[in-house]
Amino acid sequence: MTRSLRHARPDPGMADDGDALNFCSTCAFSSACISQGYDKASLQELHVLVDHVGPFPEGSELFREGDPFNAIAAVRAGMVKTYVTDTHGREKVLGFYLPGEIIGLNAIHSERYPCNAVALNTVMLCRFSFPKMAMLATRMPGLQQQLFRLLSADIGKAHLLAGDFSADERMAAFLLSLSRRYAQRGYSAQRFHLAMPRTDIANYLSLAPETVSRVLRRFQSEGILQVDRRDFEILDMDGLHALARDILRD
Amino acid sequence: MTRSLRHARPDPGMADDGDALNFCSTCAFSSACISQGYDKASLQELHVLVDHVGPFPEGSELFREGDPFNAIAAVRAGMVKTYVTDTHGREKVLGFYLPGEIIGLNAIHSERYPCNAVALNTVMLCRFSFPKMAMLATRMPGLQQQLFRLLSADIGKAHLLAGDFSADERMAAFLLSLSRRYAQRGYSAQRFHLAMPRTDIANYLSLAPETVSRVLRRFQSEGILQVDRRDFEILDMDGLHALARDILRD
DNA sequence: CGGTCCCTTGAAAACGTTCAAATATAGTGG
DNA sequence: CCACTATATTTGAACGTTTTCAAGGGACCG
Numbered sequence: 001m002t003r004s005l006r007h008a009r010p011d012p013g014m015a016d017d018g019d020a021l022n023f024c025s026t027c028a029f030s031s032a033c034i035s036q037g038y039d040k041a042s043l044q045e046l047h048v049l050v051d052h053v054g055p056f057p058e059g060s061e062l063f064r065e066g067d068p069f070n071a072i073a074a075v076r077a078g079m080v081k082t083y084v085t086d087t088h089g090r091e092k093v094l095g096f097y098l099p100g101e102i103i104g105l106n107a108i109h110s111e112r113y114p115c116n117a118v119a120l121n122t123v124m125l126c127r128f129s130f131p132k133m134a135m136l137a138t139r140m141p142g143l144q145q146q147l148f149r150l151l152s153a154d155i156g157k158a159h160l161l162a163g164d165f166s167a168d169e170r171m172a173a174f175l176l177s178l179s180r181r182y183a184q185r186g187y188s189a190q191r192f193h194l195a196m197p198r199t200d201i202a203n204y205l206s207l208a209p210e211t212v213s214r215v216l217r218r219f220q221s222e223g224i225l226q227v228d229r230r231d232f233e234i235l236d237m238d239g240l241h242a243l244a245r246d247i248l249r250d
Numbered sequence: 251m252t253r254s255l256r257h258a259r260p261d262p263g264m265a266d267d268g269d270a271l272n273f274c275s276t277c278a279f280s281s282a283c284i285s286q287g288y289d290k291a292s293l294q295e296l297h298v299l300v301d302h303v304g305p306f307p308e309g310s311e312l313f314r315e316g317d318p319f320n321a322i323a324a325v326r327a328g329m330v331k332t333y334v335t336d337t338h339g340r341e342k343v344l345g346f347y348l349p350g351e352i353i354g355l356n357a358i359h360s361e362r363y364p365c366n367a368v369a370l371n372t373v374m375l376c377r378f379s380f381p382k383m384a385m386l387a388t389r390m391p392g393l394q395q396q397l398f399r400l401l402s403a404d405i406g407k408a409h410l411l412a413g414d415f416s417a418d419e420r421m422a423a424f425l426l427s428l429s430r431r432y433a434q435r436g437y438s439a440q441r442f443h444l445a446m447p448r449t450d451i452a453n454y455l456s457l458a459p460e461t462v463s464r465v466l467r468r469f470q471s472e473g474i475l476q477v478d479r480r481d482f483e484i485l486d487m488d489g490l491h492a493l494a495r496d497i498l499r500d
Numbered sequence: 501c502g503g504t505c506c507c508t509t510g511a512a513a514a515c516g517t518t519c520a521a522a523t524a525t526a527g528t529g530g
Numbered sequence: 531c532c533a534c535t536a537t538a539t540t541t542g543a544a545c546g547t548t549t550t551c552a553a554g555g556g557a558c559c560g
Binding site for chain 4: 164197198199209210212213214217229
């Protein structure tokens with residue numbers, strides 16, 4: 001199961017500072033993301049409560065709504081989708097998670113996962129026992145602070161798509177957000193591959209799949225985007241930004 | 251319907267202490283809400299870093315987007331609205347806060363308030379210095395846990411209105427949510443007074459004010475609701491719940 | 501009593517959805 | 531390698547809910 005803990009990054013954006021700690025660099029980044037101060041002692045303490053799990057093949061359920069909450073997880077490789085199901089069995093997609101991003105923060109409150117998480121392709125995770133991390137945080141104010149920050153940052157995110165924005169604005173904000181998040185993790189901001197089908201994108205944006213298809217076609221005809229199946233290339237970042245500005249708020 | 255829906259404890263002073271600790275009861279509740287365990291020692295420690303502020307008259311800005319973040323606050327009396335302004339100067343309402351509810355949790359991340367907060371009527375607050383509370387939390391695991399819980403609980407809330415729900419569903423979910431929150435605080439679940447104009451409700455629900463007006467009229471004709479200006483009475487809680495179920499997820 | 505803000509109401513328009521069907525792609529087994 | 535099937539995506543046209551536009555009441559406050 002947990003073969004090959006070492007995971008090569010496609011881009012040397014993150015400096016591999018030849019650390020004495022035997023982190024895979026993605027996991028080191030996730031840890032650093034949590035214990036922001038990045039002093040080695042902190043990382044070391046954190047390291048002992050990290051569990052490297054995976055690979056999970058495409059379609060694997062990482063956790064289900066109602067499962068008892070024990071750990072948060074950082075995506076180490078692959079893409080994760082979270083979703084809930086309504087009374088009619090229809091799915092509502094809540095979010096997509098990229099390498100370096102953290103899932104499960106919304107489960108602390110009820111001590112159960114309030115949604116399902118599924119691997120959209122082959123996924124590797126760093127799992128952090130939350131009770132242990134919280135205990136550690138009482139001795140490490142920096143870690144506590146960073147956890148507060150992570151949680152706080154997630155609060156506002158859903159508001160982005162809560163407004164009455166047009167299909168164009170939604171799609172632009174979605175693509176630009178992904179672009180930035182990829183760039184932040186050391187991947188290309190212009191070109192990326194999306195592992196999910198159009199229906200998931202549509203669902204996430206509260207649009208019909210047909211509308212997604214039409215908007216993407218128009219974006220291409222306007223020279224904003226180049227799309228080949230699930231490979232995306234942003235050609236006009238400014239154009240996209242102009243559309244997304246009111247949603248992303250910058 | 252013109253009966254008084256006045257909130258209890260109108261006293262601007264805080265000498266309304268029934269219990270051993272000299273808390274006003276609303277504030278005690280807020281404190282308890284934060285240090286859930288409710289042992290008196292914890293409350294006492296917490297009490298020293300609480301600042302009772304107000305009254306703020308209707309229309310007062312409690313904080314503005316971009317203001318440096320120093321404290322979270324529990325509403326002690328009145329109603330607070332949070333909102334942001336987009337590039338065209340249009341307002342987007344993010345939420346309404348009732349007595350006992352906490353504002354400012356989304357400011358921890360950036361150390362600046364990411365939105366504006368305004369008093370919809372006369373408002374009293376309990377202000378908690380967040381840095382001090384975080385420091386206290388390192389010595390009080392229960393407090394830390396409760397802060398994590400509060401933050402975690404807020405993460406999922408915006409998703410409620412992010413879906414593509416009908417105007418009826420949105421309005422029903424909005425009213426039922428308010429009803430439950432009032433009930434949780436010891437107020438009536440059936441009758442309550444909303445301090446905000448229709449435009450704010452519409453904005454929050456991403457609807458046109460005209461649509462809000464029409465939906466409310468229809469709810470009344472269907473016997474679900476009794477509305478007199480800003481006084482609401484829920485007549486058919488089950489009917490409302492049937493409409494709101496997919497949004498509130500229960 | 502006059503003014504202002506808030507709320508309501510009606511009719512037309514817009515945007516996205518739904519329905520229906522064609523096309524393309526990946527996976528599978530011959 | 532190809533045919534074959536299921537899944538995913540695209541496209542067109544009609545429909546529907548909500549918005550927009552325009553105007554008419556109504557409450558509150560001086």
